[in-house]
Amino acid sequence: MNNLCLHNAGRTLALLITVTLTGCASFPGSYAPLEPTAAASSEKAAGPAGTGVTRLSAGGSSHAVSAEYDTTVISKQPAAQTVARAEERAEPLFPPRTPAVRPETATDADNPFAAMADQQIRQTSFETSTPKDSGSHLAGFIAYAENASISTFREAEPRLPTSQPGAPAAADVTVAASPLAQAYPDEYIFDGGDRDHPVHYYGDELQGLDTEDTVAEFRDHEGGNHVRASNRVAVYAPRFGAVQTVSGLNMDVKVDKAAGATDISGLGTLEEERGLDISAASSGLSGLATRNGASGVETARPVHMSEKTETPILANQVDQGLEAKTSDGLGIIETTSLHELHVKILEPATGIINTGIDTKAATSQATQTYSTYRLAAMVGSEKGGRKGELHLTKEASPLIAKPGDTITFKIHFRNTGDYNIHDVRIIDNLTPRLIYTDGSGHVDVGNNDGGSLTVVPNREGSQTLIFELDRPLQGTESGTITFEAVVR
Amino acid sequence: MTLLTIGGLVILSGTADAQSGADHYHPLSQNSPPGQAAAWLNYLRKYDPSWLQPLLIEVPGSGTVEVFSGANHPVGAAPAPALVAANAGHLYRLRISNMEQFPDVEIYPTVELLDRLHPPAGRENDFPIPVILTADDIRTALGGQLVTRVVYLEQPQLAQVMDPLRREIPQSMTPAENALKEADRLGRPMAILRIGGRQPSPGSPASFYGTGGMIQFRDAADRNEGGAVVRMKNHAVLQRTAVGAATGPTR
Numbered sequence: 001m002n003n004l005c006l007h008n009a010g011r012t013l014a015l016l017i018t019v020t021l022t023g024c025a026s027f028p029g030s031y032a033p034l035e036p037t038a039a040a041s042s043e044k045a046a047g048p049a050g051t052g053v054t055r056l057s058a059g060g061s062s063h064a065v066s067a068e069y070d071t072t073v074i075s076k077q078p079a080a081q082t083v084a085r086a087e088e089r090a091e092p093l094f095p096p097r098t099p100a101v102r103p104e105t106a107t108d109a110d111n112p113f114a115a116m117a118d119q120q121i122r123q124t125s126f127e128t129s130t131p132k133d134s135g136s137h138l139a140g141f142i143a144y145a146e147n148a149s150i151s152t153f154r155e156a157e158p159r160l161p162t163s164q165p166g167a168p169a170a171a172d173v174t175v176a177a178s179p180l181a182q183a184y185p186d187e188y189i190f191d192g193g194d195r196d197h198p199v200h201y202y203g204d205e206l207q208g209l210d211t212e213d214t215v216a217e218f219r220d221h222e223g224g225n226h227v228r229a230s231n232r233v234a235v236y237a238p239r240f241g242a243v244q245t246v247s248g249l250n251m252d253v254k255v256d257k258a259a260g261a262t263d264i265s266g267l268g269t270l271e272e273e274r275g276l277d278i279s280a281a282s283s284g285l286s287g288l289a290t291r292n293g294a295s296g297v298e299t300a301r302p303v304h305m306s307e308k309t310e311t312p313i314l315a316n317q318v319d320q321g322l323e324a325k326t327s328d329g330l331g332i333i334e335t336t337s338l339h340e341l342h343v344k345i346l347e348p349a350t351g352i353i354n355t356g357i358d359t360k361a362a363t364s365q366a367t368q369t370y371s372t373y374r375l376a377a378m379v380g381s382e383k384g385g386r387k388g389e390l391h392l393t394k395e396a397s398p399l400i401a402k403p404g405d406t407i408t409f410k411i412h413f414r415n416t417g418d419y420n421i422h423d424v425r426i427i428d429n430l431t432p433r434l435i436y437t438d439g440s441g442h443v444d445v446g447n448n449d450g451g452s453l454t455v456v457p458n459r460e461g462s463q464t465l466i467f468e469l470d471r472p473l474q475g476t477e478s479g480t481i482t483f484e485a486v487v488r
Numbered sequence: 489m490t491l492l493t494i495g496g497l498v499i500l501s502g503t504a505d506a507q508s509g510a511d512h513y514h515p516l517s518q519n520s521p522p523g524q525a526a527a528w529l530n531y532l533r534k535y536d537p538s539w540l541q542p543l544l545i546e547v548p549g550s551g552t553v554e555v556f557s558g559a560n561h562p563v564g565a566a567p568a569p570a571l572v573a574a575n576a577g578h579l580y581r582l583r584i585s586n587m588e589q590f591p592d593v594e595i596y597p598t599v600e601l602l603d604r605l606h607p608p609a610g611r612e613n614d615f616p617i618p619v620i621l622t623a624d625d626i627r628t629a630l631g632g633q634l635v636t637r638v639v640y641l642e643q644p645q646l647a648q649v650m651d652p653l654r655r656e657i658p659q660s661m662t663p664a665e666n667a668l669k670e671a672d673r674l675g676r677p678m679a680i681l682r683i684g685g686r687q688p689s690p691g692s693p694a695s696f697y698g699t700g701g702m703i704q705f706r707d708a709a710d711r712n713e714g715g716a717v718v719r720m721k722n723h724a725v726l727q728r729t730a731v732g733a734a735t736g737p738t739r
Contacts, residue, residue, distance in 0.1 A: 178606070178608040184606045186675060187605055187607070187641065188644070236611075239641075240639055240640065241659070241671075243640070243661060243667040244635060244637035244660055245635075245661050246634070248632060400611055402615075433647045
């Protein structure tokens with residue numbers, strides 16, 4: 001831990017840290033030089049390893065500083081050995097000092113380091129703070145680093161490694177027994193993630209839920225719906241099928257005849273051509289000229305007749321269509337468009353009036369006031385914390401299975417935000433190779449049963465498991481879903 | 489050779505990635521000369537000769553399994569079910585004898601190993617490719633017909649909904665259809681098993697006994713109990729249209 005301190009704080013800071021956490025046990029109030037006597041050595045030997053150095057002075061050279069590192073921070077030798085090494089030196093590295101004398105006027109309340117005298121270093125992180133009183137009793141420290149802030153330790157915030165349940169997991173991560181799962185996916189059963197079409201909302205409907213998908217949908221504190229996918233797990237479970245043929249001499253002959261199916265398809269083509277002929281003949285029915293010719297009228301008449309008969313028909317159709325459209329359209333437009341126009345006109349008019357007033361009021365009267373309100377609102381949002389977010393981590397055990405084996409799945413979920421998230425549903429659409437074991441699923445939220453499970457068949461011959469939480473998932477709260485499935 | 493290479497690439501290059509090979513041109517079929525498909529794949533993929541893919545050879549009842557590989561004497565023998573490991577990309581000749589249901593009968597089927605699996609290290613023997621000879625296969629072969637069975641690794645997205653421990657009749661196709669193409673559509677072709685009545689003669693060439701791949705007999709004690717084979721009955725099984733089919737097959 002001490003080594004880490006050096007990395008973080010630097011040499012000067014580390015020296016201060018060393019003195020702060022070691023020497024203060026003997027000199028809670030002030031620093032005074034100490035003779036390297038046997039008494040002092042025994043005192044250090046009784047202390048914990050690595051904390052034996054209590055000799056610092058304003059006159060310490062750079063060489064002395066490096067010696068400090070050798071004997072205190074970097075070295076992990078026992079304190080007795082440390083003292084022995086120091087005593088073997090030809091000349092003392094540090095000026096002698098007198099035994100510690102606690103000033104009568106000093107109290108623990110006045111001394112910012114007194115409270116830390118009995119503490120041990122437990123974490124590696126630190127924060128800088130200004131001591132309450134940097135008076136004369138801190139002269140020894142200030143001589144080394146004047147104007148430097150004093151470092152104090154506090155416990156580090158717990159951090160979750162990615163492999164820990166509830167830790168954020170990337171949706172594209174695949175947990176498998178072998179790294180070859182990506183290269184040969186047909187040898188594995190996958191579950192989790194978001195395969196093929198991404199899960200999304202189309203209106204209020206959830207779409208894109210393919211087999212293997214494991215997603216969670218939730219609503220944040222602002223009412224927005226979100227979908228998050230878990231990571232994938234890959235279970236090595238190859239399965240085989242077979243296709244066979246039985247052939248013999250007779251069957252070969254039949255196969256040759258079956259190949260004549262090509263000729264049949266050729267006939268189909270001829271049928272299509274006949275159809276074209278028939279359509280041509282039907283178009284020929286417009287040869288009204290024969291009938292007109294029978295009436296003995298002039299030869300030009302059939303042309304007129306045909307033109308007239310065709311034209312009116314077309315004209316009628318067009319006219320009717322136009323009339324219908326125009327008449328109906330006009331009627332509709334008159335009724336509906338007026339409303340629309342009316343509304344449109346009214347709304348912008350209203351809006352313009354309102355916004356105009358607002359704008360004028362804001363710019364001309366109270367610009368500063370408005371900006372002050374906005375700043376206050378921003379501060380309020382920061383106090384609220386992070387937006388609710390759900391992370392899923394999926395596990396499977398075992399990762400190698402044969403048909404008939406049972407696999408236990410766990411889905412760890414965690415709200416990594418500070419706000420609650422609502423209507424949490426975690427959906428697992430099982431692949432056809434997995435069949436859910438009835439009664440094996442349950443939801444735990446904070447070590448309590450906190451949800452329900454609905455099993456519905458999907459269209460792939462397997463099931464979709466829908467886990468619903470009974471209550472909103474609070475900020476930083478986590479839980480686990482467990483269920484079993486049999487490999488088919 | 490260039491044409492062969494291109495054709496092979498088109499047909500057989502995609503194993504795990506290109507599962508829907510139905511739209512491809514398939515010059516190879518189950519009727520291709522034994523060993524041709526494996527030789528193409530071996531040429532294209534250059535299988536690691538040090539890797540031996542386990543095969544589990546089962547016969548009806550009890551029997552003796554011997555394996556030849558490019559020579560007229562067997563590499564070894566083991567009682568059925570026999571777990572042997574072999575190089576992918578080669579053809580092997582089997583001799584099945586001492587069958588309980590077929591005394592005094594010897595048949596010489598061939599196994600053409602097209603591909604291999606990639607199991608986690610140390611678990612290779614747990615996932616052998618099943619090579620199963622049924623009593624019907626033996627009868628058919630003794631009747632003068634040839635049973636050609638293409639064993640494929642099932643594509644998980646096309647997995648069949650059925651009991652994994654049920655032994656179904658293999659999906660049958662007419663000889664005019666390309667069973668290798670169908671297997672490529674449903675998954676990844678792994679092996680071609682040919683069961684016929686052909687018997688070796690003293691003058692049979694060495695090629696009759698296979699192409700010389702490495703063979704190793706392994707302990708069958710840790711074989712894949714229960715069988716990993718799920719066979720299809722017919723095409724109708726492929727159509728998983730029933731919404732309520734989650735409870736299992738209705739057949």
